[in-house]
Amino acid sequence: MAQIELSGICKTFKVSQRPEGRFAMLRGAFVRETRLVKALEGITFQIDEGELVGYIGPNGAGKSTTVKIMSGILTPDAGTCRVMNRIPWRERVSHVSQIGVVFGQRSQLWWDVPVMDSFSLLKDIYNIPGPAFIKRRDDLTEILGLASLLKTPVRQLSLGQRMRCEIAASLLHSPRILFLDEPTIGLDAVSKLELRDFLKGENAKNGVTMILTTHDMDDIEALCSRVMVIGHGRLLYDGQLEALKTRYAPTRRIRAELERPVEAFYLPGAEAIQTEGETWTVLFNPTQTPAHEMVERLAGRLPIRDIVIEETDIDEIIATMYKEMGL
Amino acid sequence: MSKERSSFIGHLRACLSIFRIKTAQGFQYRMAGLAGATTGIFWVLIEITVYTIFYTYADTREAGPMAGLSLEQAVSYAWLAQIFFLMQPMSIDSEILGKITSGDVGIEMCRPMDLYFHWFAKTAASRLVPLFWRGSITLIAGLLMPLSYRLTGPATLTGLLFTLISLFSAFLLCSSYAMLVCAVRLNIPWGDGPTYIMMLIGGVLSGGYLPLQLWPQFLQGFLLIQPFAGYLDIPLRFYVGTLMPSEGGWAIGLQLAWSAVFMVIGKTLMSRRLKNIVIQGG
Numbered sequence: 001m002a003q004i005e006l007s008g009i010c011k012t013f014k015v016s017q018r019p020e021g022r023f024a025m026l027r028g029a030f031v032r033e034t035r036l037v038k039a040l041e042g043i044t045f046q047i048d049e050g051e052l053v054g055y056i057g058p059n060g061a062g063k064s065t066t067v068k069i070m071s072g073i074l075t076p077d078a079g080t081c082r083v084m085n086r087i088p089w090r091e092r093v094s095h096v097s098q099i100g101v102v103f104g105q106r107s108q109l110w111w112d113v114p115v116m117d118s119f120s121l122l123k124d125i126y127n128i129p130g131p132a133f134i135k136r137r138d139d140l141t142e143i144l145g146l147a148s149l150l151k152t153p154v155r156q157l158s159l160g161q162r163m164r165c166e167i168a169a170s171l172l173h174s175p176r177i178l179f180l181d182e183p184t185i186g187l188d189a190v191s192k193l194e195l196r197d198f199l200k201g202e203n204a205k206n207g208v209t210m211i212l213t214t215h216d217m218d219d220i221e222a223l224c225s226r227v228m229v230i231g232h233g234r235l236l237y238d239g240q241l242e243a244l245k246t247r248y249a250p251t252r253r254i255r256a257e258l259e260r261p262v263e264a265f266y267l268p269g270a271e272a273i274q275t276e277g278e279t280w281t282v283l284f285n286p287t288q289t290p291a292h293e294m295v296e297r298l299a300g301r302l303p304i305r306d307i308v309i310e311e312t313d314i315d316e317i318i319a320t321m322y323k324e325m326g327l
Numbered sequence: 328m329s330k331e332r333s334s335f336i337g338h339l340r341a342c343l344s345i346f347r348i349k350t351a352q353g354f355q356y357r358m359a360g361l362a363g364a365t366t367g368i369f370w371v372l373i374e375i376t377v378y379t380i381f382y383t384y385a386d387t388r389e390a391g392p393m394a395g396l397s398l399e400q401a402v403s404y405a406w407l408a409q410i411f412f413l414m415q416p417m418s419i420d421s422e423i424l425g426k427i428t429s430g431d432v433g434i435e436m437c438r439p440m441d442l443y444f445h446w447f448a449k450t451a452a453s454r455l456v457p458l459f460w461r462g463s464i465t466l467i468a469g470l471l472m473p474l475s476y477r478l479t480g481p482a483t484l485t486g487l488l489f490t491l492i493s494l495f496s497a498f499l500l501c502s503s504y505a506m507l508v509c510a511v512r513l514n515i516p517w518g519d520g521p522t523y524i525m526m527l528i529g530g531v532l533s534g535g536y537l538p539l540q541l542w543p544q545f546l547q548g549f550l551l552i553q554p555f556a557g558y559l560d561i562p563l564r565f566y567v568g569t570l571m572p573s574e575g576g577w578a579i580g581l582q583l584a585w586s587a588v589f590m591v592i593g594k595t596l597m598s599r600r601l602k603n604i605v606i607q608g609g
Contacts, residue, residue, distance in 0.1 A: 016516070073436040075602065097439035108434050112352045124344035125438055127337035 002046035009079035011040040011065055039065045041233040050207040054224035062233045063213040067179050100175035102166055104182035109154045115165050116150040126173035140168040160191035177209045184219055196222045236321055248320045249312035254282040259303035342448040349449050353456030360460020367409045368468045374405045375476050396540045400567040404538050406469035406478035407563050412535040413457040415558055416505035416526050420453045443594045451502040482568025489575045493562035496582035500557045503586045507593035513600040533558035557582035
């Protein structure tokens with residue numbers, strides 16, 4: 001039996017709107033117009049223990065809503081959801097003691113007190129036995145390099161430092177499932193890499209199931225083998241990341257800066273060529289022509305100053321998917 | 328049974344822990360306390376001047392309510408009111424309010440705790456925090472004033488004991504009413520209006536602005552049984568000696584009964600709100 005099972009989950013929100021036209025503001029004070037927004041329209045999926053799943057989609061697609069339903073803080077209008085054989089919102093307290101959440105834009109640490117105090121508080125909140133707590137805390141402190149931060153008030157930490165503390169805080173009670181909502185938002189490249197390494201290690205070592213929502217394609221690529229794409233409240237894709245890319249974004253792009261402008265000519269393997277002054281943009285399919293061959297062919301015939309190979313980013317993939325599905 | 332019991336103890340420990348961390352956090356705001364105390368002390372001095380004028384020029388024997396409370400008692404009352412009105416909820420705890428309006432309620436609900444008791448611990452702590460600096464500075468100032476402005480000692484020692492017990496009940500009452508206000512505030516679209524009205528009513532009826540004994544005679548019965556007398560007026564009456572320790576049983580019982588009523592309503596309202604709450608923002 002899967003650890004997380006959702007079937008036919010629907011959720012509708014009521015959004016109040018101000019009426020339009022003359023004296024709208026005045027009328028709005030007395031009469032409220034509400035509009036129904038369908039956030040989720042029948043989401044169904046299953047996740048097994050120990051999986052690392054990327055959950056992606058544009059803003060407003062329903063990612064956070066799904067995460068909130070799975071973590072038991074939101075009740076869906078229809079559909080069933082079982083996480084570790086419990087209905088999250090019915091048995092909220094026993095459910096949340098088994099899960100961890102990290103919201104990149106929100107803090108669960110106490111702003112004015114040292115990190116250590118927040119950890120001790122979490123020990124009491126989650127009722128973690130003393131020795132287990134100390135061991136877990138020391139492990140996390142070591143792996144995440146928190147030793148020098150523990151005595152600092154949270155308000156004096158940098159974003160990267162705070163994020164590491166947040167991750168540690170969400171794992172102190174050894175949850176079986178970890179929900180990460182944009183954990184790398186606003187972090188610099190080095191911090192991102194460290195965080196990804198840590199999450200990967202934690203998943204491999206302790207078998208923690210992780211569900212990651214993000215806009216950062218590199219996060220997904222580094223961490224997740226399975227991705228779920230959501231758009232307009234529906235699940236558009238659920239499967240391997242590689243398969244998604246070959247299906248919706250098979251081409252890579254080479255951007256070459258030249259010494260002088262050169263007119264476009266036929267190049268074997270290139271699917272499309274755009275020239276704009278001294279910049280050449282060449283689209284090719286790496287499954288048919290390997291990247292190094294493509295670069296060699298270009299280098300042989302063009303006066304190249306600089307060259308970059310780019311992958312289609314997630315937004316473009318989503319845009320392609322939308323177009324294809326007529327959304 | 329034993330499992331339930333250990334989980335109850337676990338919850339209690341968590342609540343105490345929250346209470347501790349929150350009070351420790353508040354303890355560091357010394358300057359805010361000093362600034363607040365300065366304002367408070369000036370306010371009491373103005374009050375005392377006004378009382379003195381009234382007591383000197385009015386015919387106190389025939390002035391109804393004023394007959395029940397001497398000038399000296401009124402002065403002590405004013406000082407103590409200035410200290411202990413700090414326990415009254417005058418605004419929702421800024422941390423909790425922030426969580427309600429920003430949608431961080433979601434994170435709070437990801438904790439394996441009942442949100443009511445979790446927030447009760449926080450609210451109770453923030454009732455106590457202003458007493459540390461602002462309250463104690465005001466108290467010392469009151470004791471050091473020249474004679475006619477001074478906070479005099481309690482009427483009797485038993486009276487003092489009852490004052491202390493009654494202050495503890497007042498602390499429970501203030502916290503449970505603050506939680507009721509919080510539960511109402513969870514109706515996010517309502518904004519701050521209703522909650523401020525609720526808290527203002529409490530403040531006025533507590534005797535913080537004018538000792539309840541100096542209110543019109545025909546209101547006295549109502550004033551004593553309404554919940555907010557328990558905020559301030561009941562403990563202070565024990566201190567100045569207008570409420571005898573022999574009446575302590577019902578007076579403190581009344582405070583506790585109102586606390587229980589507020590807790591039940593607050594908890595019910597809160598669970599109902601949380602069932603169909605919409606977590607704000609992303």
